[in-house]
Amino acid sequence: MSQLTIVLSIFGINIAYVTIFTLRLILVIKGRRGAASSLAIVEVFIYLSGLQLVLENLSSPVHMLSYCIGFGCGVYMGSRIEEKLALGYSVVQVISDSLHTSLPNKLREHGYGVTVWNGEGRNGPRLIMQVLVKRNNERKLLACIESMAPKAFVVSHEPRHIRGGFWAKLLEK
The missing domain is CATH 1.20.58 (Methane Monooxygenase Hydroxylase; Chain G, domain 1)
Structure with a gap:
């Protein structure tokens, strides 16, 4: 050789x-x-x-x-x-700069499950959204958020355990 x-x-x-x-x-x-x-x-x-x-x-x-x-x-x-x-799932947390945004409904119209609650930021009240997404769809979701709410603060991470909620029946399959 x-x-x-x-x-x-x-x-x-x-x-x-x-x-x-x-x-x-x-x-x-x-x-x-x-x-x-x-x-x-x-x-x-x-x-x-x-x-x-x-x-x-x-x-x-x-x-x-x-x-x-x-x-x-x-x-x-x-x-x-x-x-x-892109195995698994990501949790994407979105914090808008206002309580008055149609982003949760727009994301739901695109098929995403969105949980929403009010929060308090440095400059006042904020709407906080949490979205569970398959990792292979995460970029599409992030692009969607960027186009609809370019000033939103966005963080994503991988969950270690998922149980119950909107995705429960989908995850069992």
């Missing part, structure tokens, strides 16, 4: 291994144990194949550099893939 082939193999194997490792870790965090376990089998096979190749060529700085660069690229690729998959 030529040196270039070894370097490219180490690089490619490490990208594949670390990409799968990153996705598996995210699946575990999201509670998808079955999918994570299946990925773990593939991950370990690739890892052992790559480890053998790396250990046989450990004395070369070029091979070690190839391993390191492949590792970094694998983390990047895994995170990009997860971003595209």
Whole structure:
């Protein structure tokens, strides 16, 4: 096997291994144990194949550099893939600059479940809205909010546990 082939193999194997490792870790965090376990089998096979190749060529700085660069690229690729998959849900909290806004109703017209309550901000009363959305629809929701209420303060985060409410029956499916 030529040196270039070894370097490219180490690089490619490490990208594949670390990409799968990153996705598996995210699946575990999201509670998808079955999918994570299946990925773990593939991950370990690739890892052992790559480890053998790396250990046989450990004395070369070029091979070690190839391993390191492949590792970094694998983390990047895994995170990009997860971003595209957009597994799970997000909670988007919207704080308007006024109590008098039609934003909750407009969001409901677009099919979003919106919970609303009054709050108090630095400069007076505010309307606070909370919207649960599938992560793959979050950007669409944020664009919708931006177009309808460009001055609104918006924060999103991932919930760890969801029970009851508007989404309860949808989540059970």
